Structures are given as C-alpha cells and as structure tokens.
Amino acid sequence: MNLSHFTRRAVIAAFAFSSFVFPAIAEEPLTINVGYAAIGLDSRPYSEGTSAATARAGEYLEKEFAGDPNIKIEWFFFKGAGPAVNEAFANNQLDFAYQGDLPSLIGRANGLKTKYLLASGARKPLYLAVAKDAAIKSVADLKGKKVAYQRGTNGHLAAIKIxxxxxxxxxxxxxxxxxxxxTVAALTSQDIDAAFGDTALINLAEKGNAKVIYTTKGDDPRYGRNAGIVAREEFIEKHPKITQRIVDAFVKAAQWSSDEPNRAALFDLWHKSGTSIPILEEYFKNDKLAYRNSPLIDDLLVSQYREQGVKAKEFGLIRREVSTDGWFEPKYLNTSLQKLGLQNFWQAYGANGKPLGS
Known part of the structure; x- marks a missing residue:
C-alpha cells in the first residue's frame, strides 16, 4: 500500500499521540510483595514498635503509588518471624521485608541475594520476665531453669549475648x-520459669501474671536488637526507581514516627496490632522516638551486624562465616534524606554506642 507523504505523517503523528495519551497500556502490572517478620495479636496483619509498622498501618507505601494503577502493594505478616521471611525470600515470594538482624544474617550466610536498605526497629530493647511465683531475681539465676525464646530471631541472639x-x-x-x-501461655501457666521477649511480656506483667526483672533498655545498647528493611537484589536491579520510591515511603514513615508531637497518635496507630496503648507507652518510656525509629545505617548499626555475624557463628547459629561487606546499600536512603531535607534529622551513633560528635 502506497501512502502519500501527508498520510504517512498523519499516521506517525496519530501513533505518537496515542503513545503519549495512553502510556499505562504499555506498562506491565507489578505487585510489590512486602513481608513483616511478626504479626499482631489474634493474627492481625499489623505490628507495632517500628517505623515499618507505621508504614503498614499508615499506608505509606500505598499512598506513594496511589497514582500508579498498575502498581499494587501486598503485605504479608509471619508468625514464624525472621526464619519464615527467609523461606519466602528463598522462594522469590517477597521483594522487601522488615526483618531482624540474626535471621537476615542467616539468610545471607545461606546465599540469599538481598540488600539492607535502611534501619527500622533498630535499638529495640529486650525484656526478661519470670513466672509470678518464681524466685528468680537476676539473669544469673536462670541457670538450670526453663527459659523460652523464639529461636532464629534477633531476640534469640540478644538473649545469648545477655x-x-x-x-x-x-x-x-x-x-x-x-x-x-x-510464651505468654506457658509463662501464665508457669510451665516455664522465664522468657525473653518484649511487649507481650510487659502486658503479662501488667496483668500480674509475670514479673519483668531485666531489660536492655538503659543498659549497653549493644545488648539490644536491630532490624531493618531488606530487599531482593534482583528486584532492586530491575526496578531501581521503584526501589527509591519504596525507600522514600519508609523514610517518611520514620520521620513521622520520630516526631515527639506525634507520640500519642503513633501509639494509637500501632494499636491496630492489638497491643494496648499503655503497653506501648511503657515500651517507649524514657526513650526518644527519634532514637528508636532512626533509619540511619550508622557505625553502631553496621558494627552490630558484623558482631552479630561473628556471634552467630560462635554460638553455632550459623555453620559458616558471614560477611556484611557489600550488603549494606545506603544510596537509596541517602537520596531520600537529601530529597526530604532530613540529612541532620536523626543522630548518628558510633560503634561504641555513643553519639557521633559528642
């Protein structure tokens, strides 16, 4: 078929116009699967105590992509915590996840191709509660006792260090x-003597069914727990711009979670998990929100993960040495901080647990 010069130009123009007006037709639908290594009371799909929990309950990721009809966010909460998240990563069922230090290091040691993008829930305290009639007064008194914690989680490694x-x-x-x-059921029935945990133990103690005798809060910060947002390398390489927007959303959630005027609203939001507001108030008592909700990959965080890797091997929790070299990927976080004007919003800490510049 021969087309006149004018007709050919008209066809080209029409094609260009249709491509401009209807770009979404050429875009492939994308579902971003986000995991969370915890679950709310009664299996509620929410959690508490971290900026990632804020991102979920406040729908920060969903709002980030509200103008992109082909992009969908799916959240998955895991009763099996970090080990279950590793299994999902291994089966390519997750793109991003909130996960504690030990399980993410175990995953890396076992060959999972992930990157650590930002902290979330770093510096979380651990609590030791004992049965209400137990004569246990200190950590040293645990010798020979029945003590519960969930193996393979960051609480497991923190308990060993304590x-x-x-x-x-x-x-x-x-x-x-x-x-x-x-743990709550066993401690209440006094089938165990003690347990390591967090808000569930605070709640149990408030009801008079246990006694909290120790917490890492106020102790050496290196005894605490760390967690963050990790992502599949393949997803990051294929979707760098989308990865940046995901990190942007998590940083916005961290900022809101760190502002002291938002404390009451924050606990109310986290209450979607089923954890009561008084328990959350106790959990964060005497702690600055910005300290607990910082997304920074600072020297303290990096040194803690390195030490956790060494300790995990030393304690037999992993079979081979694990290196964190090249695992931390701060460029997306740094871009978010600059874009949002938050370069100096959070305090960075040194490997010795002290604020940098102090």
Whole structure:
C-alpha cells in the first residue's frame, strides 16, 4: 500500500499521540510483595514498635503509588518471624521485608541475594520476665531453669549475648523454643520459669501474671536488637526507581514516627496490632522516638551486624562465616534524606554506642 507523504505523517503523528495519551497500556502490572517478620495479636496483619509498622498501618507505601494503577502493594505478616521471611525470600515470594538482624544474617550466610536498605526497629530493647511465683531475681539465676525464646530471631541472639554477659550459655538453661503467643501461655501457666521477649511480656506483667526483672533498655545498647528493611537484589536491579520510591515511603514513615508531637497518635496507630496503648507507652518510656525509629545505617548499626555475624557463628547459629561487606546499600536512603531535607534529622551513633560528635 502506497501512502502519500501527508498520510504517512498523519499516521506517525496519530501513533505518537496515542503513545503519549495512553502510556499505562504499555506498562506491565507489578505487585510489590512486602513481608513483616511478626504479626499482631489474634493474627492481625499489623505490628507495632517500628517505623515499618507505621508504614503498614499508615499506608505509606500505598499512598506513594496511589497514582500508579498498575502498581499494587501486598503485605504479608509471619508468625514464624525472621526464619519464615527467609523461606519466602528463598522462594522469590517477597521483594522487601522488615526483618531482624540474626535471621537476615542467616539468610545471607545461606546465599540469599538481598540488600539492607535502611534501619527500622533498630535499638529495640529486650525484656526478661519470670513466672509470678518464681524466685528468680537476676539473669544469673536462670541457670538450670526453663527459659523460652523464639529461636532464629534477633531476640534469640540478644538473649545469648545477655546470658554471656552474666556468665551463662544456652547449655546452662533448659531452652524452650516458643513464639510470642506460646510464651505468654506457658509463662501464665508457669510451665516455664522465664522468657525473653518484649511487649507481650510487659502486658503479662501488667496483668500480674509475670514479673519483668531485666531489660536492655538503659543498659549497653549493644545488648539490644536491630532490624531493618531488606530487599531482593534482583528486584532492586530491575526496578531501581521503584526501589527509591519504596525507600522514600519508609523514610517518611520514620520521620513521622520520630516526631515527639506525634507520640500519642503513633501509639494509637500501632494499636491496630492489638497491643494496648499503655503497653506501648511503657515500651517507649524514657526513650526518644527519634532514637528508636532512626533509619540511619550508622557505625553502631553496621558494627552490630558484623558482631552479630561473628556471634552467630560462635554460638553455632550459623555453620559458616558471614560477611556484611557489600550488603549494606545506603544510596537509596541517602537520596531520600537529601530529597526530604532530613540529612541532620536523626543522630548518628558510633560503634561504641555513643553519639557521633559528642
């Protein structure tokens, strides 16, 4: 078919116009699967205590992509915590996830191709509660006792470090592997003597069914727990711009979660998880929101993950050495901080646990 010069120009113009007006037709639908290594009370699809929990409850990711009909956000909460997240990553079922330090290091040691993008829930305290009638007064008194915690989680490694600081090892205890719900039931019935955990134990103590005898809060920050947002390398490489927007959304959630005037509203938002507001108030008592909700990949965080890797191998939690070299990917976080004018919003800490510049 022969087309006149004018006709050919008209066809080209029409094609260009249709491409400009209807770009979404050429875009492939994309579902971004986001995991969370915890779950709310009664299996509610929410959590608390982290900026990632804020991002979920406040729909920060959904709002970021509200103008992109082909992009959908799906959240998945895991009763099996970090180990279950690793399994989902291994099966390419997740693109991003909130996960604690030990399980993410175990995943790396086992060959999972992920990158650590920003902190979320770093510096979380750990609590030690004992049965209400137990005569246990200190960590040292745990020797020979039945003590529960969930193996393979960041609470597991933190508990081991606390035991070590008090002259004990796991072999000195009768360790019972229980999730949060199982721990509450066993401690209430006094089938165990003690347990390591967090808000669930605070709640149990408030009801008079247990006694909290120790917390890492106010102690050496290196005894605490760390967590962050990790992502599949393949997703990052394929969708760098979308990855940036995901990080932007998480940083916005971290900023809102760090502003002290938002404290009451923050706890109300986290209450979607089923954890009561008084328990959240106690959990964050005497802590600045910005300290607990910082997204920074600072020297303290990096040194903690390196130490956790060494300790995990030393304690037999992983079979091979794990390196964090090249794992941390701060460029997306740094871009977000600059874009949002937050370069000096959070305090960075040194490997010694002290604020930099102090």
């Amino acid at each position: 035991l070590e600081a008090n002259g004990l090892t796991e072999k000195d205890l009768q360790v019972i592997n229980l999730d949060s719900a199982g």
